[in-house]
Amino acid sequence: MDDIAALMHGFSVAATPVNLLMALVGAFTGTIVGLLPGIGPINGVAILLPIAFAMKLPATSALILLAAVYMGCEYGGRITSILVNIPGDAGSVMTTIDGFPMAKKGEAGIALSISAFSSFCGSFLACIGLVFLAPLLAKWALAFGPAEYFVLMVFAIACLAGMVGDSPVKTLLACVLGLGLATVGIDSGSGVYRFTFGDVHLSDGIQFVVIVIGLFSVSEILLMLEQTETGGEMLKASGRAWFNLKELSMVKWTIARSAPLGFIIGVLPGAGASIASAITYMIEKNVNDTGKTFGKGDVRGVAAPESANNAAAGGAFIPMLTLGVPGSGTTAVMMGALTLYNINPGPTLFTDQAELVWGLIASMFIANFMLLLMNIPMVGVFARMLTIPNWILVPAIVAISMVGVYSIHATTFDLVLMTALGVVGYLLRKLDFPMAPLILGFVLGDMMEQNLRRALAISNGDTQVLYSGGITITLWIAAVVMLVVPLLLRWKRNNKLIEIK
Amino acid sequence: MVDRIVAAAWLLLTLGYAYVGSAYEAKFSYEPIGPRAFPLLLAAIAAVCWLWLVLRPKSVAEDLKGLPPGGFTKASIMIVAMFCYALTFEWLGFPLSTALASIVLGRFFGGSWGGLVIAGAAIGVSLYLLFDRVLDVTLPLGTVFGG
Structure with a gap:
């Protein structure tokens, strides 16, 4: 019951005019960021984070803004999927499969409203899940010592390597690269300057914002250069604007299955919205496709991925808020936001920063309602954004990225470093390296190293401390399972393919 | 082929990182492992991975995604x-x-x-x-x- 009281207090924090405004601005911007192909939640949050910081917003308001952007993206992506047949962001890839055929049949309005409603249900469930699950997990995690923490982060990396991208080796390398970038700067354990090469700009380490904007925004722009297609033509939002009771009853079980599953997938580190929507779509197709209507414009094919990706986005907050180990690339950026404000993420967040945490959770409820109200009647306004030509959009995104980086330290050095990292990111992405694990590695780097060193300092150098406790052993086993099971599945699938050939 | 060359370049970079990192030593040591161990551990993992990407069999290697003309x-x-x-x-x-x-x-x-x-x-x-x-x-x- 304490949690309910805390949530009520959270609502009083979230309902202050500034915070309400932030949720509204975030929800609106997020929907736009989500619907524009090319920029997704990570870019949106990464670009807005330094600007929020430079505007001297308090930490709670800044996080409310970023969380609303994240949620808005999961709403916005579906608009492009349905009307243009191009996913607006990675989480809405599956929505194109049935959303676009619906729009072609003249049922765009129904597809848009049912997907908005599904998104709402997914997010709402995730918020409820946060309220009940997060404090429990945080209390449990208070028992974690440095050794447990270190192994937990190994577990998170194992999850990533097993699930993200096609090549576990490349995902692992991306993680290690991120961890390596985090070692630049003064070492907090000993005071030694590492990898700074005598440059004063690097003594504090590489700025988080520089890395994220370089790797995501700049490299994304370079990749956009290669898209010769101008984008399909946009369909009009035709047909009824609202779904009816018959359609609602068709999707109710779909949502009831997909949202909780999406939430659970979101909580696991590494697996995010895109995996959640893919898995739930496949399940619905297996369960319900009796009339072979999936892929030809079935409402359930729209409801499943949309409820799942929103639930996963909400679920990803749980490991970030309770363990300090983000569940997705976007929450990794938000964790970077916490450190920018000198707030240490981890299980103590719920006790030390109760106002911030509960204010954030309460505002997510509010933002979710705002998004639902915004997304059904205003869908035409948002769709109009898609008609902005790239030759205006791209320079504007680059300029805002520059502003974001410049606002942190106001040095040319950071701008040049960001561009250089962007080129590195571009080359890595050309070679199919996933970028989200790199960010995760960078965010976790310092924590991982310090916890390892602390654990070994306590045990006086005896490495047995890393695998002697009940929690550490469980986490090691879980890490191996998360790493090996997807590999086995992939191996089995490949063998099958070879047999077929 | 391009991916093997890129991986080889990264491997060299990793070795450079390890070389620079191996010089770090704390003046006053009050913990057993110091500022050097973690970067070296990372470099070791990365080096093994990059080496695999350089040497892996052709059947599982894939080349750089092509660029459009120009x-x-x-x-x-x-x-x-x-x-x-x-x-x-x-x-x-x-x-x-x-x-x-x-x-x-x-x-x-x-x-x-x-x-x-x-x-x-x-x-x-x-x-x-x-x-x-x-x-x-x-x-x-x-x-x-x-x-």
Whole structure:
């Protein structure tokens, strides 16, 4: 019951005019960021984070803004999927499969409203899940010592390597690269300057914002250069604007299955919205496709991925808020936001920063309602954004990225470093390296190293401390399972393919 | 083949990282492992992975995704343009450098010169006003103009 009281207090924090405004601005911007192909939640949050910081917003308001952007993206992506047949962001890839055929049949309005409603249900469930699950997990995690923490982060990396991208080796390398970038700067354990090469700009380490904007925004722009297609033509939002009771009853079980599953997938580190929507779509197709209507414009094919990706986005907050180990690339950026404000993420967040945490959770409820109200009647306004030509959009995104980086330290050095990292990111992405694990590695780097060193300092150098406790052993086993099971599945699938050939 | 060369280059970079990292030592040691161990551990993992990417059998290797015709030149010019933008940001000031960069970048995305000049000026000035004046994010007006 304490949690309910805390949530009520959270609502009083979230309902202050500034915070309400932030949720509204975030929800609106997020929907736009989500619907524009090319920029997704990570870019949106990464670009807005330094600007929020430079505007001297308090930490709670800044996080409310970023969380609303994240949620808005999961709403916005579906608009492009349905009307243009191009996913607006990675989480809405599956929505194109049935959303676009619906729009072609003249049922765009129904597809848009049912997907908005599904998104709402997914997010709402995730918020409820946060309220009940997060404090429990945080209390449990208070028992974690440095050794447990270190192994937990190994577990998170194992999850990533097993699930993200096609090549576990490349995902692992991306993680290690991120961890390596985090070692630049003064070492907090000993005071030694590492990898700074005598440059004063690097003594504090590489700025988080520089890395994220370089790797995501700049490299994304370079990749956009290669898209010769101008984008399909946009369909009009035709047909009824609202779904009816018959359609609602068709999707109710779909949502009831997909949202909780999406939430659970979101909580696991590494697996995010895109995996959640893919898995739930496949399940619905297996369960319900009796009339072979999936892929030809079935409402359930729209409801499943949309409820799942929103639930996963909400679920990803749980490991970030309770363990300090983000569940997705976007929450990794938000964790970077916490450190920018000198707030240490981890299980103590719920006790030390109760106002911030509960204010954030309460505002997510509010933002979710705002998004639902915004997304059904205003869908035409948002769709109009898609008609902005790239030759205006791209320079504007680059300029805002520059502003974001410049606002942190106001040095040319950071701008040049960001561009250089962007080129590195571009080359890595050309070679199919996933970028989200790199960010995760960078965010976790310092924590991982310090916890390892602390654990070994306590045990006086005896490495047995890393695998002697009940929690550490469980986490090691879980890490191996998360790493090996997807590999086995992939191996089995490949063998099958070879047999077929 | 390109991916093997890139991986080999990264392998060298990793070894360089390990070499530089191996020199770090704490003056006063009050913990058993010090500032050197973690970077070396990372370098070891990375080196094994990169080595695998250099040597892996052909059946599982995949090559660099191809660029569209003229893609390399385009990407190179764009990278140079972005570096120029970064370097002139403080010197020419935000409005001017942004306008110039917008014109160059916009050309790659199918803008006409006339439209780009107007759009570039509009982006430079409006973002300056939005961030510097409304949102209180200080932006440079250009040291070359004494700003």
